[in-house]
Amino acid sequence: MHLLWPWFLGLLALIPLAIYAYWWMLRRRQRFAVRFSSLSLVRAALPQQSRWRRHVPFALLLAALTSLIVAMSRPVAVVAMPTNQTAIILAIDVSRSMCSTDIEPNRLQAAKNAAIEFVDSQPPGTQIGVVAFAGFAEMVHPPTADKRVLRDVIQSLLTGRRTAVGSAILEAIDAIAEVDPNVAPAQRRSSDPPVTPVVPGAYAPDIIVLLTDGASNAGVLPLDAAQQAVDRGIRVYTIGFGTATGGRMDCGAFDGYEPFVGGFGFGGGGGRFRRGIDEETLIQIADMTGGEYYSAESAGELHDVFRSLPTYLITRHETTEVSAAFAGLGALLTVLAVGLSLRWNPLL
Numbered sequence: 001m002h003l004l005w006p007w008f009l010g011l012l013a014l015i016p017l018a019i020y021a022y023w024w025m026l027r028r029r030q031r032f033a034v035r036f037s038s039l040s041l042v043r044a045a046l047p048q049q050s051r052w053r054r055h056v057p058f059a060l061l062l063a064a065l066t067s068l069i070v071a072m073s074r075p076v077a078v079v080a081m082p083t084n085q086t087a088i089i090l091a092i093d094v095s096r097s098m099c100s101t102d103i104e105p106n107r108l109q110a111a112k113n114a115a116i117e118f119v120d121s122q123p124p125g126t127q128i129g130v131v132a133f134a135g136f137a138e139m140v141h142p143p144t145a146d147k148r149v150l151r152d153v154i155q156s157l158l159t160g161r162r163t164a165v166g167s168a169i170l171e172a173i174d175a176i177a178e179v180d181p182n183v184a185p186a187q188r189r190s191s192d193p194p195v196t197p198v199v200p201g202a203y204a205p206d207i208i209v210l211l212t213d214g215a216s217n218a219g220v221l222p223l224d225a226a227q228q229a230v231d232r233g234i235r236v237y238t239i240g241f242g243t244a245t246g247g248r249m250d251c252g253a254f255d256g257y258e259p260f261v262g263g264f265g266f267g268g269g270g271g272r273f274r275r276g277i278d279e280e281t282l283i284q285i286a287d288m289t290g291g292e293y294y295s296a297e298s299a300g301e302l303h304d305v306f307r308s309l310p311t312y313l314i315t316r317h318e319t320t321e322v323s324a325a326f327a328g329l330g331a332l333l334t335v336l337a338v339g340l341s342l343r344w345n346p347l348l
Helices: 006-034 037-045 048-053 056-072 107-121 147-155 165-179 222-231 279-289 299-308 323-344
Strands: 075-082 087-093 127-133 137-144 207-212 235-241 293-296 315-321
Touching: 006 056, 056 323, 087 107, 087 137, 087 165, 107 147, 107 235, 107 299, 127 147, 127 165, 137 147, 137 165, 165 207, 165 222, 165 279, 207 279, 222 235, 222 279, 235 279, 235 299, 279 293, 293 299
Parallel strands: 087 127, 087 207, 207 235, 235 293
Antiparallel strands: 075 315, 127 137
């Protein structure tokens, strides 16, 4: 449960003050009773049950006050509901290190094959979009249910320079915002309107699957971009891809240049790339957003990772304010306290 106006809980300080005032009144009444021996004897003669009955109404009144204060703080509960209206954004690293041949035929082609298998395995109607990123990120294709188009788009990806993980997350957020009106576009400038963060634990039905073989060295900071995903309730599942030893770079006769589909070549071959994955950052991104981090060092492991993505468990999380329940409970306890006080202590 989350509180929209938690500062109202400061009113709970009234509870100990009320207890002290009640105790002071009882002490004052006892001193007054001692002056009159007949009243003192009557009090002493009361059964033990009658004594605790005197305090029950006050205890109920305190419970009612507590419940009403909680109601004023506007508690909300997060309810998970199944949905088939979701968007999955595949954010694929196409930096030149993806030309490494430590995973045959190279990392990029292995990633393409796994992504295409993932697309083919989804039930009809699943909306999938593709974002490619190197020195900057670009939405190659918005979410669509056309698997043939998605296969062609993924297969056509070519490489670029540098790695902008944070920019990929922001571009994926924008891709989701195009199809989900409940998700605000990414904030890229200080002049962009602020976004009200979702209640913690409330998630959009849309997810981002981010695959990379390196560390971010361009664009916005990955954790800053991840915070924007957190504010929108978007889960990011991160995949670190490649072996520790790396391999010779070979993406064929031509590598792509920005942008990543078509484009101009700048030559391939030569050099070796080791597995320079920033796993710590990828794990943080997944933990912050409610996703999960996966590591894959072979084409088979990558296929297994895509198969294990929890796309079949995607739910829509809605927040429901439960202030009325606490207010009703407070009113009920108040009526009960007054009723018992009149019944058990009619002279008080």
